[in-house]
Amino acid sequence: MKQIELKICLGTSCYVMGSSHLHELVDMVPSRFGDIVNVVGHNCLGQCSKNLEAGGPPYVQVDDEIIPDASIEKVLQYLEIKLK
């Protein structure tokens, strides 16, 4: 199976909205899903200036999909469904 890339946005807006707490994903994700998901930090994903209807920062990007208002639970849940 192809590896999935998970980017945690560490840009200014996301950072002040709490993306720094998402760093736990770095350990959590591999222990739960194995090496299939590669977690990396990323600078501004360019979402914060888009005024997304769906929700605001912090953003996490999984491959091409954006998860707004990301929290640890939300991201794990998302992966759970995606990898099923």
Next chain:
Amino acid sequence: MTRKQWRKQAAGCPAMFIDIDYAQVKKYNQNAYGDYFSSKRVPGRVIAVLSDGLGSGIKANILSCMTAIMLLKFIDAGADIKKACEIIMNSLPVCKVRKISYATFSALDCRDDGETHIVEEGNPQFIWIRDGQVLETMPQIVPSETFSKRKMQLYDLKLMDGDRLVFCSDGVTQSGLGSPELRLGLRRDGLIDFVLKKIAVKPDISSRELSKTVVNFAQNTEIDRKAQDDISAVSIYCREPRKSIVFTGPPYHNGQDGKYAALFKEFTGKKAVCGGTTSNILARELNTPVNIKVSFTSGSLPPPMEMEGADLVTEGILTLTRALEYLESPEVVVNEDAAGQLVRFFLESDCIDFWVGAKLNQAHYDPSLPVEIEIRKNVIKKISKLLEEKYIKKVSLQYI
């Protein structure tokens, strides 16, 4: 602005940079320095005065401080250094008991092109070093009109890239006085010997470090390391300036991105990028990826990133704001976070050129953000003022 004009402006740094610093040790058992050093960097030149007050402790401190500051102000205000020194020499009172002048001094006026004037009154003669050798020059002697025994020495030099000057108070040349090995103290020869050896080992030693080592050496030369007099050393090093640029914020017109990215790439000094969007622009234009090292390590700042062709890449406004705090604190605390690395970047440069993108990031002014985010331009202004005034750097700002 054409590229050529731009480059000229960006290179607003002289061909030679005068690195000046000093170090001191108090006389043993005293609680104030009896020597005083004061310097100022004004456009195109550096002026400095080292004064040694008669005696030691508070009294000497006041005498030397007054002499140094008056003289510096005098020269700074546009007076010719010789004239200024002469007036001070003629007016400095003489101690009734000891019949010697209340304070001695060395004054220096050094221009970016190397033209240098030095005036000494009573301090040990300075040392001029070029290519590992001492150059001797004959002074012109000006006797005092008011005091028969007092005279000052004038020197006119032309410094070149790589030259060094070392000034000291007599606490250095007389260190070790009376010890079995050095009955007459270290003297100028002993100091020359030490400095030449030091430079041979470390040819590009900074002025700060050299003056520190001289002072330490003098103190170590004293019996039991107890300084018998105030010990001060001032060092000057003419060298090529360490130039750097800090690119922060996206250029106002999108159409200019490519131009600035190219200029950034061409620049030969050290380069820092502060800002996620800015680094994204550079990555796009120069076709090099930006990577975050996901070691979400220390503290409360986004970690630094990596990009080929840049020495440091950080997030923007939060990091800059924190760097400003570090620079403002009396003792620079350099944490290992991105702001700390940025501060180190600043301190390791002589001429810093800020390219400040004028585009605002709307997302930062969203009222729902939990913190207030400062406007980049203001933070940069404060940083550059501090770098100029407190850290004696040459700073230029360009809004792009």
